[in-house]
Amino acid sequence: MRTQQIDPLINQAESELAAVFAGFEQTEALWTDRVLDAFVRHQVAARHFTPTTGYGYDDIARDTLEALCADIFRTEAAICRPHLASGTHTLAVGLFGLLLPGDELLVVTGSPYDTLEGVIGLHNEPGSLRELGVTTRIVDLDEAGAVDLPAVLSAMTERTKVVFLQRSRGYALRPSILPRDMEIIIKTVKQKNPDVFVMVDNCYGAFVTEDEPTFYGADLVAGSLIKNLGGGIAPTGGYLAGSARAIGLVENRLTAPGIGREVGSYEASYRPFYQGLFMAPHTVCQALKTAALAARVAELLGMEAKPGAFEVRSDIIQALVMGTPAKVVSYCQGIQAASPIDSFASPEPWDMPGYTDQVIMAAGAFVQGASIELSCDAPMRPPFAVYQQGALTYASGKRAVRAAFAKIMEIPDA
C-alpha cells in the first residue's frame, strides 16, 4: 500500500525533472572531458599507483596527482593527498598557512561550517587562530542570500589578509554561492587590496557547476576527498589548489617550513585517488540527480525543499523541511534502512558533543563518514529540516529516497 502511494510521486517527479537531469549530465560530460584531458596531458600510467615508504621523496604518484589537481582547477599548484585527514584539517592547513599573528580573517558568507569554529577559536580553543593572534570577523549574507559586498568592503582593513567564502550552504538554510557570482567579489576585494588572499571552502561544490572559484581568481580552494573530488572511491584525504604564492605558504604548514610538499609517503596504492578523480564527474551527477528527485517529491508532498527541485545548484546538499520531529526521524531511518552498509541500524537523535540541539544522522557508507555516499542528518530543532547529500549511483539514491518518503507517509498525519 505504501509503494502504491509513493511510486506515482517518484515517477511524476522523475519525468518532470528530465531537463534538469539532462543539465546535470551535460556538466558531467564537460568535467569528464576536462579530467581525461588532464590524465592524457600528464600521461597517467600504472607506475603512478606504486606505493612509497619513509620520506616519500620524488613520489611520482603523489606529485602527479597534485599536478592533475592543479591542472583541473587551472591553478599554478595544488596539494592533493591522503595525509590530509579531513575537510576541516585541509581548511585549517590552508588558513594556518596564509595567516600570521596580527592578521585578520574575514569570513564573508556568514557563520562558517561548525567544525571551523574550533579552528578560528570561537570558544578560545588552544591552538586556534585566535590563540595565535589572528582575529576573525564574520560578515553575514544580505537579505537575498548573496555576499554583502558593501559590508565586506567596509569590514576590510589593512589587517585583512584572507577573505574567506564558503561555497556550500553547509547545514544552514541559506543559498549556496555560485562560482560565477564570486567573480565580482574577488575582483572588488582585490581592487581594494591586491595582496589579500581569497580562499574558498569548496566542500561539496567541486564539479557541480561548469566552473570553479579558481577560474575567477580565487587564490585557494580547499575540500575533502571523501566528498566530491574523491568520486566515492578515495578512502581519505583532502585537496588545496591555488596560486604558487598561496600553496607556497600552505605547504610549509602542511609538513614543515623548507620541506613543504616534498615529503609524505603512502604505502597503500594511489590508484583509488586517480580512479576517484576519474569517477568524480559521474558520481557528482548521481548525487545531484538524487538530490533533485528528493526535492521534487518533497515539493509534491507540500514540503519546502532548499534548493527547489528546479533551482540552479552549487553544491550537492539538499535540505528538506519536514516540519515535525517524527518526520525527521522517519526520513533518516528510511535512508539508513536502504543503505548498503549498516542497513539494520536504526538512527535516533542523540546529544552529540559540540552541538546545542540533538542530532540524528543516517549514513551507511563503504568509506566511513563519506558524504559523497548517500547520507542524511538533521539537528532536532525547528523548522525540522533534514540535510541529505550524496549517492554513488542514482538507482540506489532513488531507492533510498523512495524508502524514506514511504516511511514518512506511514505517519498518521502525513
Ligand SMILES: *Cc1c(COP(=O)(O)O)cnc(C)c1O
Ligand atoms: C564537510 C564540510 C567541511 C568539513 O569537512 P570534514 O571532512 O567534515 O571535516 C567544511 N566545510 C563544508 C562546507 C563542508 O561541507
